[in-house]
Amino acid sequence: MKLENIREIKGTIKLLTGLHIGAGNEVIEIGGLDQPIIKHPISHEPYIPGSSLKGKMRSSLELYLGRYGENGGPCQCGKPDCPVCTLFGVSGSKKEKESEIEGPTRIAVRDAYMTNKFKEDFDSGELPMEIKYENIINRISGTAEHPRPLERVPADVEFTLNISLKEFDIDKEKKFMNTVLACLRLVEKDGLGGSISRGCGQVKFEIEGIENWEEKAKAQLNKLESSNGD
Ligand SMILES: [Zn+2]
Numbered sequence: 001m002k003l004e005n006i007r008e009i010k011g012t013i014k015l016l017t018g019l020h021i022g023a024g025n026e027v028i029e030i031g032g033l034d035q036p037i038i039k040h041p042i043s044h045e046p047y048i049p050g051s052s053l054k055g056k057m058r059s060s061l062e063l064y065l066g067r068y069g070e071n072g073g074p075c076q077c078g079k080p081d082c083p084v085c086t087l088f089g090v091s092g093s094k095k096e097k098e099s100e101i102e103g104p105t106r107i108a109v110r111d112a113y114m115t116n117k118f119k120e121d122f123d124s125g126e127l128p129m130e131i132k133y134e135n136i137i138n139r140i141s142g143t144a145e146h147p148r149p150l151e152r153v154p155a156d157v158e159f160t161l162n163i164s165l166k167e168f169d170i171d172k173e174k175k176f177m178n179t180v181l182a183c184l185r186l187v188e189k190d191g192l193g194g195s196i197s198r199g200c201g202q203v204k205f206e207i208e209g210i211e212n213w214e215e216k217a218k219a220q221l222n223k224l225e226s227s228n229g230d
Pocket of ligand 1: 078
């Protein structure tokens with residue numbers, strides 16, 4: 001097995017609606033928001049962790065192909081013909097040992113930071129984060145109760161997209177590049193981060209150097225669907 005190429009998928013992630021990627025409970029400050037977004041510990045700027053985007057790409061592909069693990073967890077089949085396990089990896093020492101896949105996890109998804117224009121606005125205080133109040137409606141009285149403030153990166157903000165894909169000689173037939181595009185298309189159709197069902201997290205990807213990438217993605221989705229389970 002020989003590494004032939006490391007390809008890069010670069011572009012922007014544009015927010016069509018506010019984005020909420022939660023920081024997790026461990027960082028809640030006393031008197032702070034109860035649903036803060038994740039921010040860089042030093043610059044305090046919001047960002048999209050690579051693990052969040054990668055996880056969403058993976059779970060979207062798993063759902064599309066109906067290839068997921070026990071209890072709805074990630075596919076860990078470790079079969080060489082599984083695009084999910086080959087592209088995104090198999091985790092857990094036991095599963096890793098049992099895996100029949102040759103070579104390392106093919107993709108790496110970098111943390112996505114705001115593009116320069118938005119970073120400058122943020123640094124100068126001109127890009128405040130948005131606070132959205134989510135109410136629970138009391139079914140009997142019809143009034144709103146317990147508003148929970150949800151922090152979001154406002155719509156229209158752009159982040160840089162950077163994914164690298166390792167291509168080995170044994171991968172030639174598999175068109176993994178198109179599968180990565182297909183995953184991004186699925187994320188566009190669903191969303192990124194939390195509270196998607198309440199309107200958050202709609203994104204659009206713009207990919208440098210690939211015009212009409214959505215068409216390639218669509219064709220690959222059809223192809224994957226028809227070859228799935230053979
Ligand atoms: Zn698998």
